[in-house]
Amino acid sequence: MHMQLLERKKQASLGNGQEKPDLIVLAGWMHVFSTSFLEPLEKAGVKIINLHPALPGEFDGARAIERAFEELKAGRIKRTGIMAHYVIDEVDRGEPIITQEIEWNGEELEDLEKKIHSYEHGLIVRATAIVAKAIVDKRDI
Known part of the structure; x- marks a missing residue:
């Protein structure tokens, strides 16, 4: 519970612009950010990237690997992949x-x-x- 409270405070401070990182990297993050959280960061120029175990437009959201596996087993697709x-x-x-495409x-x-x-x-x-x-190259201009 204590970690959840700290996480909410951190999200609140990021979302209202009190802190401004250059980049936020989400890896294994199973939380959907609200527009009200994302908009101030976007306006401040903060880049947020995410790792997802599927190719673009395929198996968005949770359980992507499981859903891809079912499609692979059924022969409806021949490969899966990952993206940032x-x-x-x-x-x-x-x-x-x-x-990156990944063969099955x-x-x-x-x-x-x-795998x-x-x-x-x-x-x-x-x-x-x-x-x-x-980000660095843009600053050097």
Whole structure:
């Protein structure tokens, strides 16, 4: 409970502009931000990026890996993937920064989850570096 209170206070201070980070990176964050939280950050030029275990436009929201697995097993899709994207008020619909396709080789769900998570670690680091470089380059102009 104490952590939830601290989290709410932090969200409130970020949302009302008391603090201004350059970049917020969400990885494993299962919380949908409200427009009233996102708008002040956007106006302040704060970039927010998210890691999502699906390709753009596929399996938005929770349980993406499970839903992809069911489609793979049924033969309706042949691959899945991951992306890092900018956060907007539509869940997992922000502009992709970087994507990576991941082949399915008949693995069971648990193994597919492990495989996807192993790729996510590198992807979020690369996406963070891309966005951080853009922020720094913009300042240097």
